[in-house]
Amino acid sequence: MPLDAHALIAAHAAALNAELADAPAEAILARALGTGEIAMVSSFGAESVVLLHLLSRVDPDRPVLFLETGMLFAETLAYQTEVAETLGLTDIRIIRPDPADTFAHDPDGLLHQSDTDTCCAIRKVKPLELALQSFDGWITGLKRHHGGDRARLAVVEADGAALKFNPLAAWSREDIAAHMDAHALPRHPLVAKGFASIGCAPCTESVLPGEDARAGRWRGTEKTECGIHLDGARIWPARPSKD
Structure with a gap:
């Protein structure tokens, strides 16, 4: 993508972030959903149900991309089905790694023991990037309370050729728990066993x-x-014009 296009996307993200920096999650989500073809990406992990619940109240037919890496907990797979049914989400798209990649790089399923970066690249990064090619951007459940680089998380980011929205960026653990309690949302079964990020x-x-x-x-x-x-720049380019 030309440098000037990168600059335009970065400027657009910066303007949106300034507009929405202190906005409630519902307003950020609404703004995201009104910005072209946007998908939500969800791990159906420990805190995922909150953002999925917000989506279900305004657009339950919106595509939700779920990375099934082939190495997820059985509890996560069962929870994904339970949450989608409970919330009435109608367009869950299961994204899997390319069998050619796993055959070439991880035929015995043990790559994670020697090269976690390559394992993640073939099972998560590449499949998601390919799945996102037909969208203008995506919505995530990232939060600043996760710490590390996420402590400085912006509400809207420029992600290569696309916009990335983080409606729950400012939410604390207490905010998450309170929303789950208030709406009687199902918990991931591993949370009770001490898993905080799954x-x-x-x-x-x-x-x-x-x-x-x-x-x-x-x-x-x-x-x-x-x-x-x-x-860093994504491998996927801006979605071709419909003209």
């Missing part, structure tokens, strides 16, 4: 009281992100 089974552990929510992800390594939310 990814692939081989690379996710429970956390101790007082630990960072993501301390159980890739424990014992310096890795904190799978790559989906890292800064």
